[in-house]
Amino acid sequence: MEKQKFYITTPIYYPSDKLHIGHTYCTVATDAMARYKRLTGCDVMFLTGTDEHGQKIQDKAKEAGVTPQQFVDGIVDGPRGVRDLWQLMNISNDRFIRTTDGYHVSAIQKIFKAMYDKGDIYKGKYVGKYCKPCESFWTESQLKDGKCPDCGREVQDAQEEAYFFRLSKYAQRVQDLLENTDFLEPRSRVHEMVNNFIKPGLEDLCVSRTSFSWGVPVDFDEGHVVYVWIDALFNYMTALGYQNEAHDDLERYWPADVHFVGKEIVRFHSIIWPAMLMSLDLPLPKKVYGHGWLLLDGGKMSKSKGNVVDPYLLAEKFGVDALRFFLLRTFPFGSDGNFSNELLIQTINVDLANDLGNLLSRTTAMAVKYFGGTLPEAKLADEAQDGELIALASGLRGRYEAQMEKFQFQNALAEVFKLIQRANKYIDETAPWVLGKDIAANGARLSQVLYNLLETTRICGVLLTPFMPESMEKLFAQLGSCCQSWESAAAWGSLSQTVTVTKGENLFPRIDLDKALAELEELQADAAQPAVEREPFMEDVDFETFSKSDFRVVKVKDCQPVKKSKKLLRFTLDDGSGTDRQILSGISMYYQPEELLGKTLVAIVNLPPRKMMGLESCGMLLSAVHQERGEERLNLLMLDDSIPAGAKLY
Numbered sequence: 001m002e003k004q005k006f007y008i009t010t011p012i013y014y015p016s017d018k019l020h021i022g023h024t025y026c027t028v029a030t031d032a033m034a035r036y037k038r039l040t041g042c043d044v045m046f047l048t049g050t051d052e053h054g055q056k057i058q059d060k061a062k063e064a065g066v067t068p069q070q071f072v073d074g075i076v077d078g079p080r081g082v083r084d085l086w087q088l089m090n091i092s093n094d095r096f097i098r099t100t101d102g103y104h105v106s107a108i109q110k111i112f113k114a115m116y117d118k119g120d121i122y123k124g125k126y127v128g129k130y131c132k133p134c135e136s137f138w139t140e141s142q143l144k145d146g147k148c149p150d151c152g153r154e155v156q157d158a159q160e161e162a163y164f165f166r167l168s169k170y171a172q173r174v175q176d177l178l179e180n181t182d183f184l185e186p187r188s189r190v191h192e193m194v195n196n197f198i199k200p201g202l203e204d205l206c207v208s209r210t211s212f213s214w215g216v217p218v219d220f221d222e223g224h225v226v227y228v229w230i231d232a233l234f235n236y237m238t239a240l241g242y243q244n245e246a247h248d249d250l251e252r253y254w255p256a257d258v259h260f261v262g263k264e265i266v267r268f269h270s271i272i273w274p275a276m277l278m279s280l281d282l283p284l285p286k287k288v289y290g291h292g293w294l295l296l297d298g299g300k301m302s303k304s305k306g307n308v309v310d311p312y313l314l315a316e317k318f319g320v321d322a323l324r325f326f327l328l329r330t331f332p333f334g335s336d337g338n339f340s341n342e343l344l345i346q347t348i349n350v351d352l353a354n355d356l357g358n359l360l361s362r363t364t365a366m367a368v369k370y371f372g373g374t375l376p377e378a379k380l381a382d383e384a385q386d387g388e389l390i391a392l393a394s395g396l397r398g399r400y401e402a403q404m405e406k407f408q409f410q411n412a413l414a415e416v417f418k419l420i421q422r423a424n425k426y427i428d429e430t431a432p433w434v435l436g437k438d439i440a441a442n443g444a445r446l447s448q449v450l451y452n453l454l455e456t457t458r459i460c461g462v463l464l465t466p467f468m469p470e471s472m473e474k475l476f477a478q479l480g481s482c483c484q485s486w487e488s489a490a491a492w493g494s495l496s497q498t499v500t501v502t503k504g505e506n507l508f509p510r511i512d513l514d515k516a517l518a519e520l521e522e523l524q525a526d527a528a529q530p531a532v533e534r535e536p537f538m539e540d541v542d543f544e545t546f547s548k549s550d551f552r553v554v555k556v557k558d559c560q561p562v563k564k565s566k567k568l569l570r571f572t573l574d575d576g577s578g579t580d581r582q583i584l585s586g587i588s589m590y591y592q593p594e595e596l597l598g599k600t601l602v603a604i605v606n607l608p609p610r611k612m613m614g615l616e617s618c619g620m621l622l623s624a625v626h627q628e629r630g631e632e633r634l635n636l637l638m639l640d641d642s643i644p645a646g647a648k649l650y
């Protein structure tokens with residue numbers, strides 16, 4: 001029988017900054033879903049990637065003094081970049097698209113042209129407001145208190161010749177789609193879209209820009225680049241081969257089963273995206289699911305507010321699986337949730353160390369202690385004492401599946417943990433250590449009890465695998481690599497009666513809350529400071545202006561602190577002219593005068609003389625200055641001593 005297809009996507013990320021825990025949240029959720037679907041036997045396509053065009057990236061690259069391509073390459077492929085993060089987090093995406101990939105760029109040009117040829121894209125004049133950080137255009141009436149309705153920041157006036165997409169033409173069809181189908185979930189988001197955006201009147205959308213160049217060029221009208229959201233949204237199809245030859249899976253996987261997206265980009269996915277697909281007579285994705293945000297102190301994390309939480313730091317400190325688990329166990333996927341370090345540590349301690357960790361370690365330890373690891377054959381369970389546990393375990397997969405199909409990860413995990421807690425209670429009720437005192441008399445019952453516990457642990461292990469793949473592999477190693485199939489999760493008794501278990505490492509060691517919190521705070525404060533802060537580059541000057549500066553090699557003949565000055569050093573320098581030159585430099589906190597004697601330095605010698613503390617300074621010594629973790633660092637420019645005084649620098 002042909003496998004059922006399942007195509008799932010994450011938003012493609014802006015590589016304008018390093019990703020934070022909020023981005024990680026959505027990707028981990030998508031990964032858990034993709035792994036779950038694979039477990040159930042589906043043929044899964046899981047796509048993620050990066051959305052690399054737009055003015056914001058162009059500006060950031062300029063600030064960094066690199067080309068936009070170099071800039072995005074650094075954040076996508078560089079150390080601790082996007083790909084590294086997904087690898088660390090054990091993300092099992094089948095494909096990764098970059099919107100700068102050649103095949104995507106040319107496909108977008110074809111798509112834009114096709115909508116133009118159809119008459120759904122036309123040329124007009126754009127007059128309105130533009131929010132640069134969001135790359136969104138707004139009409140006056142859409143603004144909230146004169147600011148961007150999405151992010152609340154200032155908007156700018158904008159007017160230019162531009163192309164427009166006839167979004168208004170599709171307003172009714174999109175409204176029907178939202179209101180009369182389950183295209184958009186959770187349902188609360190439908191009302192928001194219809195009432196805030198469609199009912200007030202859906203205006204045509206400006207879909208090209210001429211004020212910057214970092215984008216997909218409109219190939220039939222030089223100077224225009226395609227609006228970044230058209231470029232971005234079609235990634236879901238170009239990555240499968242739509243309008244290109246790089247891939248060939250469109251028929252197999254399109255339409256997508258679900259796009260997971262954060263709530264602020266639901267508008268693009270549930271209004272603009274279906275309208276464009278309607279324009280091209282393409283099948284619509286089956287569902288858009290708008291998840292909530294992870295908040296920090298009640299507000300959205302953002303690099304500009306300086307309150308982002310670094311997923312590398314948390315994963316390295318607490319383990320990848322613990323972090324993955326925490327994100328999906330703690331926050332209902334459709335709503336916002338407040339992140340805190342304390343909550344993270346408590347979740348690990350309560351659910352993983354106490355409940356799951358204890359169940360596994362106590363059970364395997366007893367199997368090893370009483371039976372050398374291999375359970376003896378025993379008759380099946382005792383109905384009266386074991387019925388409740390077995391019934392709960394046997395029905396778990398169904399309850400879990402019902403929640404997973406609704407993307408309710410938190411509820412699915414709650415079902416698993418109800419069973420884990422029940423199993424721990426069952427240990428207390430059956431008191432295997434009492435049975436173990438007289439194996440001859442109670443061996444058969446003890447074996448039954450341990451079997452029930454191991455089988456319960458196994459079923460939980462199967463269902464936890466999409467959330468914590470690596471740890472569950474270790475758990476199964478301790479359970480004798482027993483059956484881990486989806487089918488077996490609903491079939492009590494799949495574990496061999498004479499299973500052999502081993503007592504392995506403690507999968508989730510308990511964390512000392514206070515100690516870990518203090519350490520984390522320190523690490524996070526450190527990480528909040530950029531290691532090295534670079535001054536932005538200055539405006540260009542022409543060569544003539546530059547060449548007026550006279551830089552010379554100088555040798556230090558004498559160096560003395562200036563009396564009463566905390567900063568100044570007085571240098572007597574040989575500048576090659578035969579007359580000593582005096583320069584004062586405010587660097588006494590970085591150097592002892594005596595260590596500079598005889599050094600070969602660089603000075604600019606044609607600055608007008610300046611008086612400081614009553615002494616004349618004729619020029620300036622050059623040094624490299626930078627900020628490191630909030631502190632200024634300075635190094636005098638020192639040259640090889642073989643270079644003679646007076647040599648000119650160009």
Ligand code: MSP
Pocket residue numbers: 010011012013014015021022023025026051232233234235260261262263264265292293294295300301
């Ligand atoms: N490039 C667009 C998506 C284009 S999809 C065709 C984009 N990129 S983004 O990098 O800014 O955001 C990517 C996703 O991360 C969005 O879904 C956004 O909601 C999500 N998150 C960013 N911060 C978040 C939290 N603090 N919490 C949860 N998700 C958040 O938008």
